Amino acid sequence: MKPVGIKDAVLQPERARRPTYLLSGLMKCGHCGASYMLINKARYGCSAARNKGTAICTNRTTIRRDAVEERVLAGLRERLLHPALLDTFVEEYRTAWNAAQASRARAERELAQVEKKIAGFLSAIEDGMYHPLMKERMSVFEDRKRSLTTQLAEAQEPAVLRMHPSLGDLYRQN
Template sequence: MIEVIDEFYSAALAQETIRGMIENARGGYRNGGLPVYGYQNVRSTDGNGNQKTRYEINEAEARIVRLIFELYAKGNGLKNILMHLNDHGHRARSGGLWNKATIASIVRNEAYIGWTIFNKKDTKIYGIQFKPRTEWVIIKNTHPPIVAEQLFNRVQALIEERHPTRTAARTTASTYLLSGLMTCDRCGSSYGVTGYGRGKKYAYYNCLTYSKKGKQVCPGHSIRADELDAMVIAKVRERLFSEFNIRQLLNDLNVATRTVKDGRCEQVKDLKRRLADKEARLLRQYEAIESGKIDLSLIGDRLRALKAEQNALREELANFERETMLAPPVITRAIIERYRQEMEQVFIGENVQEQRAFLKNFIEKVVVGESETRIVYYAGGIRIPSGIFPATSEHPRP
């Protein structure tokens, strides 16, 4: 009952809080918090003499906001916009470079047309998730707009048009073989598919820091995904399935089987020693009972426990002795060859997930530099001259 009352009280309090915030917004006042980029908080007094906060346009930042909306309306993607801003010396409020997440937040924010919205985000879901528009509480004309509503709506239409639920989504990074394995030799960031080139015929890997923040942070290096995938497969296949490695694998497996047999022999010796100890302890107890030194009623439980331990050890020993009597399997070249063929079928097949899982057993990472691409194995590594990969200077739209 107390929990029900608490829940009711919390819900009622939340509703009262929302009502107060709505009334505050209708009066043109803010409800606390830092201003979004393009605005600044200014102090004012309401009709009752209470100190309040209003939004005032920060013209230096507002120019950048208008530029972002205009660039998006002209068909530029987030990456092209951030590169334009960073390359032209425009900086975020923190003084740092722009990134996609900040720009994406700006072009979706109704604050720039003078609206204040409550109940827009679903805080129960991890990440930024929006509730259905019918649940939003929209209050218009709460502060001066920075962009025209017509321009804002045109940008929203473009965002919706590019949304993967409306148009065919580009193939995600997870469908590419080296996703999660590649790093940039210059900045250490991950590599991934960042563009599709002219005509969107081929996917290109590039540094994700370059893609998000531009060449001022990292110059990046664009590599055609299918060609790098094929080259890495060829190099890894050549290394893993070489004649030397096949012979080494054959030897290692046979050494391992002999080691297992030797280990079982040691376990048998240990079990026999422990069993002999239990039998000796039982014998001493029986002799003490027969001589009248110990009353059976006093040690009955202990005798039953020792007997149970003795029987368990006998059963375990019998199992180990049966296994030890069997000759260890001999791994032949024919067995290894069948295994190699099966693994190669997985490796050169069309299931990218299986290929990637196979690679991760042997490869720590693939390091991409301007002059070479290096495959780092869990033991050692090999280098691939990057000249075999066609570089591109174009910046595909995100």
């Protein structure tokens, strides 16, 4: 006998202990709290009532699998497409985009400051004000300039934020 998830000596972890149906293992009996399981291919029922008898649970009610799946999906669809959620989605997207913009702008400002300090050091050296500590400090500024330049080069140039007028419809459709 082969372990679950292995077929023809090839490991298939995507097949190991995966539920076959959408709500498998997620429903509970309202009377006793036991799992609702498929009692045949088309109906869910209380596992305690089926397997342990009426001493544990008297709930013999069953529900068609397709009916309960449709109810759950309809409820999710209705709640996820609520206008307040769409507004929240748009606002969260805008907030995330603005945060990315702020991070890039902060790096650009810091790079400008570092370049200004380097130029100040070079100007001081040209005017004859040289001190051995300036070399160490200049090295720190050059390293930071390289780091910021690399960071800005790797970050994509942000596109202009344009919210499509029918973004809510697109969200509903997807």
